[in-house]
Amino acid sequence: MRPQRFGGEIRIEITGPRCEQLVNLAVTRGIPLWDLTRENDALRAWIDPGDFSSLRPLVRETGCSVHILQRRGFAFWWRQFFRRRSMVIGLVLCLLLVVFMSCFVWVIEVEGAEEVEPEIILQVAREEGLVPGSWRHDLDLTDLARTLERRIPAVTWVGLHMQGVRLTIEVVDKAGYRGYPSDVPVDIVAAEDATIEEMYVLAGIPAVTEGMAVSAGDVLIRGKGSVSASGTVRGLVRHTGRAEVQLNQKVMVPTGRKVVDVFIGANGLQLPLGWGNKLEEFPFEHYRVRREVRTAAIGWPEPVTVEIERWHYEELSIYARDFTGGEAKQIALAEATRRMHSGIPRHASVLETETSVTLRDNAAVAEVQGVILQDVGVERPIELEDDGEEANGE
Amino acid sequence: MREAIPDIFDLPKDVLLDLPRITIVGGHRAAVENHRGIVRYQQHSLTIGYSSGRVIFEGDDLTVHSISSEEVVVEGRIEAVVLQPDEVQDE
Known part of the structure; x- marks a missing residue:
C-alpha cells in the first residue's frame, strides 16, 4: 500500500475497447498513472487531480470513457472542510471558547492537609477571593499563599500551584495541632x-x-x-x-448486571436524565446501591455548582455458604x-x-x-x- | 553491423539497440525498461510492447504498480514470463 499523496489522488475507471491505448498515450504525454488494475472490462488507476483534465483530449482520441470512482487525500478533505462554513465558524468559536475558559480557575483542591479539614482551608480561600471561576491572571499566588498561612494557624506552609484550570493548595500542617489559635x-x-x-x-x-x-x-x-x-x-x-x-452464611455476589440512574441538579433542583421513575418494575430482586456525584462549577462571574448524580444499582445473587x-x-x-x-x-x-x-x-x-x-x-x-x-x- | 558495435566497443546492448531490460524480483515484482507501452491487459496476463516484440507476464492479481515513459513496474503473482520477438510472431 503506497502512502497517500498530500495533494490528493483520484481513482479513475477507463472503459472502452482501447483502454490500454489511452494509458499509453497518457504516459507519453507525461501524465503519471499508478496502481493500474483490470476490473472486468475496465481499467482502474490512480491519477493526480491536476492531471485529470489533461485526459479529456485522449478520451476523445481513443473513444474511451473515463469517470471518477473515488477521491482521497488531505487536499480533498481540506477543501470539503472549508466548504462547510458553519462548521469552520463553529470550530473557531469552540477554540476561542476553550482558550477563554482556560483563563479561569475551575477546580480548587487541597493536598497534604491531614490535621486540618480541607473545607476550612477552602473556606478561608473563598474569603480571600479564590473561588471557582476566578480570573487566573488576577491571582497573586505568592501573596495568597502567605495570606492563607497567616490566617490558618494550623498550617505551617501553604503553596499554590496552577496547572491548567486546576489550582492545588498544598498544605503542610502543624503536627499534633488540635485546632486552638x-x-x-x-x-x-x-x-x-x-x-x-x-x-x-x-x-x-x-x-x-x-x-x-x-x-x-x-x-x-x-x-x-x-x-x-x-x-x-x-x-x-x-x-x-x-x-x-x-x-452458615448468606453470601451476596454481584452478577455483573447493573442499571445506572442519572440525575442532574443545580441550586437544589434535580432533573432525572436516566430512567428515573419511568421504569415500571425494578429489574433486580437483590441489589446494592452506590451513589456517585460529580460536580462542576459553570458560569461566570458567579458560578453555579452543577451536580451530576449517578445511582448504580448492581444486581446481587444470594446463596447460602457454609x-x-x-x-x-x-x-x-x-x-x-x-x-x-x-x-x-x-x-x-x-x-x-x-x-x-x-x-x-x-x-x-x-x-x-x-x-x-x-x-x-x-x-x-x-x-x-x-x-x-x-x-x-x- | 549495428549489432556488432556494442560487442566491439563493449557497450550495453539494451541502450544501443533499444532492447528491453527486464528485472524480476522473486515472483511478485517485475520492472520493464525501454518499453513501448501496454499492448494488452487482461485478468491473468499483461502484455508490454518493446521495440522489436512483446513480453507477456502471466499470473494472478497482476497490477501495474506504476507506468512512466521509462519503466513499467508490474506486481502480483507472476507465474510465467514469455518473450515474443516480432519475427516469431510473424511466423
Missing part, C-alpha cells in the same frame, strides 16, 4: 486511658511521671498562666478488635486484626498482640488485643479553675 493557652491532657512510657516536656509543668496509669482527660503537662503546655507524651494503650463470623470451623476462625481473626489496627493512630508502634479465637453458638468469635506505644497527649484550653489556683498561688 496560638493565643489560647492549653494543657496537654490524656486522649485515652494509658500507661505513661515517655515524656518530653518543652514548656509547662509535668503532672504525671513515667509508669503512671492515666485516664482519658487527665492533665499530663500543665500550662501556666498564658504559657501553653508543650511537649510529647507517649504511653501504652490497649486497642481491641473483635469480629464474629457465622458458620464455612468450616477453621475457615470461619481464619476470617474472624483477619477481620478482628484489621479492626484493631484501624484504631491505631499514625506514628504508633504495636508492641505486643494477644489473640483469642473461639467457636460458640455456631459462630467463630475472634478478639485481638494489642498494646500500642503511641502519642497520648492532646491540647485542651486551660480551665478557669487552673487560672484561679495559679492566681492564688502567686
Whole structure:
C-alpha cells in the first residue's frame, strides 16, 4: 500500500475497447498513472487531480470513457472542510471558547492537609477571593499563599500551584495541632486511658511521671498562666478488635448486571436524565446501591455548582455458604486484626498482640488485643479553675 | 553491423539497440525498461510492447504498480514470463 499523496489522488475507471491505448498515450504525454488494475472490462488507476483534465483530449482520441470512482487525500478533505462554513465558524468559536475558559480557575483542591479539614482551608480561600471561576491572571499566588498561612494557624506552609484550570493548595500542617489559635493557652491532657512510657516536656509543668496509669482527660503537662503546655507524651494503650463470623452464611455476589440512574441538579433542583421513575418494575430482586456525584462549577462571574448524580444499582445473587470451623476462625481473626489496627493512630508502634479465637453458638468469635506505644497527649484550653489556683498561688 | 558495435566497443546492448531490460524480483515484482507501452491487459496476463516484440507476464492479481515513459513496474503473482520477438510472431 503506497502512502497517500498530500495533494490528493483520484481513482479513475477507463472503459472502452482501447483502454490500454489511452494509458499509453497518457504516459507519453507525461501524465503519471499508478496502481493500474483490470476490473472486468475496465481499467482502474490512480491519477493526480491536476492531471485529470489533461485526459479529456485522449478520451476523445481513443473513444474511451473515463469517470471518477473515488477521491482521497488531505487536499480533498481540506477543501470539503472549508466548504462547510458553519462548521469552520463553529470550530473557531469552540477554540476561542476553550482558550477563554482556560483563563479561569475551575477546580480548587487541597493536598497534604491531614490535621486540618480541607473545607476550612477552602473556606478561608473563598474569603480571600479564590473561588471557582476566578480570573487566573488576577491571582497573586505568592501573596495568597502567605495570606492563607497567616490566617490558618494550623498550617505551617501553604503553596499554590496552577496547572491548567486546576489550582492545588498544598498544605503542610502543624503536627499534633488540635485546632486552638496560638493565643489560647492549653494543657496537654490524656486522649485515652494509658500507661505513661515517655515524656518530653518543652514548656509547662509535668503532672504525671513515667509508669503512671492515666485516664482519658487527665492533665499530663500543665500550662501556666498564658504559657501553653508543650511537649510529647507517649504511653501504652490497649486497642481491641473483635469480629464474629457465622458458620452458615448468606453470601451476596454481584452478577455483573447493573442499571445506572442519572440525575442532574443545580441550586437544589434535580432533573432525572436516566430512567428515573419511568421504569415500571425494578429489574433486580437483590441489589446494592452506590451513589456517585460529580460536580462542576459553570458560569461566570458567579458560578453555579452543577451536580451530576449517578445511582448504580448492581444486581446481587444470594446463596447460602457454609464455612468450616477453621475457615470461619481464619476470617474472624483477619477481620478482628484489621479492626484493631484501624484504631491505631499514625506514628504508633504495636508492641505486643494477644489473640483469642473461639467457636460458640455456631459462630467463630475472634478478639485481638494489642498494646500500642503511641502519642497520648492532646491540647485542651486551660480551665478557669487552673487560672484561679495559679492566681492564688502567686 | 549495428549489432556488432556494442560487442566491439563493449557497450550495453539494451541502450544501443533499444532492447528491453527486464528485472524480476522473486515472483511478485517485475520492472520493464525501454518499453513501448501496454499492448494488452487482461485478468491473468499483461502484455508490454518493446521495440522489436512483446513480453507477456502471466499470473494472478497482476497490477501495474506504476507506468512512466521509462519503466513499467508490474506486481502480483507472476507465474510465467514469455518473450515474443516480432519475427516469431510473424511466423
